[in-house]
Amino acid sequence: METYDALLAAITPASGETRTIFDPATGQPVGEAPVHTVQDLEAAIAAAAAAQPAWAALGHDARSAALLKAADAVERSAEELARLLSREQGKPLNGPNARFEVGACAAWLRVAAGTPLDPETVVDDGETRAELHYRPIGVVGAIGPWNWPMMITVWQLAPALRMGNAVVIKPSEYTPLSVLALVEILNQELPEGLLTAVAGGRDVGEALAGHPAIGKIMFTGSTATGKAIIRSSADTVKRLTLELGGNDAGIVLPDADPRAIAEGLFWGAFINTGQTCAALKRLYVHDAIYDAVCEELTNVAAAMPMGNGLDEANVLGPLQNRQQFDIVAALVDAARESGARILLGGNPESDQPGNFYPTTLVADIANSNPLVAEEQFGPALPIIRYRSVDEAVAMANALDVGLGASVWSSDPAEARKVAARLEAGTVWINKHGAVDPRIPFGGAKQSGYGLEFGVEGLKALGVPQVING
Numbered sequence: 348m349e350t351y352d353a354l355l356a357a358i359t360p361a362s363g364e365t366r367t368i369f370d371p372a373t374g375q376p377v378g379e380a381p382v383h384t385v386q387d388l389e390a391a392i393a394a395a396a397a398a399q400p401a402w403a404a405l406g407h408d409a410r411s412a413a414l415l416k417a418a419d420a421v422e423r424s425a426e427e428l429a430r431l432l433s434r435e436q437g438k439p440l441n442g443p444n445a446r447f448e449v450g451a452c453a454a455w456l457r458v459a460a461g462t463p464l465d466p467e468t469v470v471d472d473g474e475t476r477a478e479l480h481y482r483p484i485g486v487v488g489a490i491g492p493w494n495w496p497m498m499i500t501v502w503q504l505a506p507a508l509r510m511g512n513a514v515v516i517k518p519s520e521y522t523p524l525s526v527l528a529l530v531e532i533l534n535q536e537l538p539e540g541l542l543t544a545v546a547g548g549r550d551v552g553e554a555l556a557g558h559p560a561i562g563k564i565m566f567t568g569s570t571a572t573g574k575a576i577i578r579s580s581a582d583t584v585k586r587l588t589l590e591l592g593g594n595d596a597g598i599v600l601p602d603a604d605p606r607a608i609a610e611g612l613f614w615g616a617f618i619n620t621g622q623t624c625a626a627l628k629r630l631y632v633h634d635a636i637y638d639a640v641c642e643e644l645t646n647v648a649a650a651m652p653m654g655n656g657l658d659e660a661n662v663l664g665p666l667q668n669r670q671q672f673d674i675v676a677a678l679v680d681a682a683r684e685s686g687a688r689i690l691l692g693g694n695p696e697s698d699q700p701g702n703f704y705p706t707t708l709v710a711d712i713a714n715s716n717p718l719v720a721e722e723q724f725g726p727a728l729p730i731i732r733y734r735s736v737d738e739a740v741a742m743a744n745a746l747d748v749g750l751g752a753s754v755w756s757s758d759p760a761e762a763r764k765v766a767a768r769l770e771a772g773t774v775w776i777n778k779h780g781a782v783d784p785r786i787p788f789g790g791a792k793q794s795g796y797g798l799e800f801g802v803e804g805l806k807a808l809g810v811p812q813v814i815n816g
């Protein structure tokens with residue numbers, strides 16, 4: 348698309364029921380989203396099922412070529428997509444935010460297109476020759492959240508398409524425009540009917556998760572919804588990849604250099620203004636350097652500008668919706684009332700139009716405090732003091748979620764030893780949340796199951812088939 352207005356016009360429904368989407372920074376309207384129904388979902392699934400066999404028959408090379416062209420199309424429209432994402436989601440254009448997210452869409456498409464996946468010869472001993480192949484599943488359903496709406500949609504659809512499937516997407520009702528716009532651009536390079544976004548509510552999500560013509564659901568969202576999807580999909584024994592909620596711990600070992608790690612800690616926790624699944628949400632710091640880490644982190648955090656995402660100076664934005672704002676505010680208020688020390692933030696301005704919650708650091712807080720024990724999903728970081736590494740590991744592992752974790756140290760060998768003791772799908776060392784399309788990503792415990800990205804991510808979008816002759 349050549350302009351932002353042309354992109355918005357292309358996704359604005361000509362008729363039917365619509366819902367106005369408001370900018371979380373200003374309260375001003377961004378655009379009109381369609382309110383799709385279960386009937387619209389049926390039509391999308393029928394079109395996907397009709398388009399899928401020819402797409403599968405193209406083979407890996409031709410499908411990869413189409414995905415590379417789709418990545419080029421995203422790059423051609425990158426600025427329009429980033430502006431729409433910024434206005435709808437709230438995230439700034441700059442920093443690791445809207446432009447970064449659109450760039451990631453192109454990067455993930457390219458890696459999904461370029462990752463080789465050959466049949467594996469499992470046994471070849473002269474008597475038996477057994478090969479493991481991955482056949483297309485058919486039609487895949489993709490259900491996504493509102494925090495990284497474009498990037499997570501690409502995480503779901505890129506491997507699905509590469510493996511020869513059609514895809515029907517159910518975006519979050521908070522951020523449908525971003526996903527509709529992305530799909531509009533991708534469809535410049537894809538066959539008709541193969542990829543459709545159905546912008547409905549929970550009823551549409553439920554119908555997709557239970558639909559007999561859907562072979563697999565890729566789901567990213569809360570643990571509670573993940574459990575509902577397991578139930579809805581049970582009768583048709585669907586394949587599931589579930590990327591669910593987290594409450595990631597970071598452990599700062601006593602030998603870490605507080606100044607050297609402060610910026611990494613900040614972005615690990617506050618990327619996308621804290622609305623990130625694999626963000627640092629509980630920071631455990633050894634008593635010996637506790638005060639120094641608090642001070643360095645406060646200095647970094649206080650200097651990061653928050654405001655309207657379209658202002659090029661900002662790197663932090665509003666919370667995407669009022670419900671999330673209220674959750675963060677209630678958790679921080681309760682922490683303050685419990686006697687915890689607010690190092691920074693904690694007092695949102697009450698008469699502002701947007702959902703801005705200030706960058707907040709909370710020290711001297713008990714590990715049992717709800718701000719620590721619950722996924723706050725916003726710009727508030729509790730910093731917990733520990734005295735022995737065993738105690739820190741026990742606190743980090745105490746919850747029933749385990750998406751990511753991190754260890755911060757000047758001694759990589761020591762950090763790896765601690766990393767191996769943490770119950771999380773990924774443990775980063777001296778960084779947090781650095782996802783990479785070549786490296787598998789998935790949760791432990793109730794943060795979900797199944798892997799995305801890399802060759803494991805491709806395999807998850809195929810039906811394994813053994814040919815034994």
Ligand code: NAD
Pocket residue numbers: 490491492493494495499517518519520548549551552553556567568569570571572573575576579589590591592593623624625722724750790794795
């Ligand atoms: P959510 O679970 O409320 O909604 C996610 C999607 O599920 C939406 O599209 C929603 O309409 C749909 N949905 C709701 N009920 C449904 C049902 N019964 N059946 C089918 N679909 C249904 O999550 P959210 O608030 O949009 O996102 C925030 C959550 O997502 C956080 O917990 C966060 O940690 C998690 N998340 C996880 C990852 C990851 O990779 N593990 C990434 C991003 C976000």
